[in-house]
Amino acid sequence: MTTAENMKPGATNSNLFVYGPSGELISQGDARVDLNNPARMSVNIKPEKNGVYVVRWITVSAQDGDPDQGAYVFTVGPAASGTTTQPQAAATLKLRLHPQAPATAVTLVLLPGPRLSAVSLPL
DSSP states (O other), rough: OOHHHHHHSSSSTSSEEEETSSSOOOOOEEEOTTTTTTTTEEEEOOOSEEEEEEEEEEBBBBTOEEEEEEEEEEEEOOTTTOOOOOOOOOOOOEEEEEESSOEEEEOOOOOSSEEEEEEEEOO
């Protein structure tokens, strides 16, 4: 996930929680803020089945200490027949840290096999 401002590192400040279709937590440990680019944060996940996944995020701005939080969903399902998608190295999610920030965009990885799509939720 990439935000408009740098995030304060540490699991109690900035973190991602990914829940699988049955509501189980599937994120593997705490998210990590990239110290070379503190506007980026990532977490390992292990998607196990098709369905709707929920990502809940919390952040604290490194600039002014303001906290923020939100959520979005994505789905994993069977690939359309005859469709091939080239894998990408990473997923990027651009979100706002403050309600007055401009609108945001979501970009997720598409891999061969399961189809991955995203829906943005209002914050």
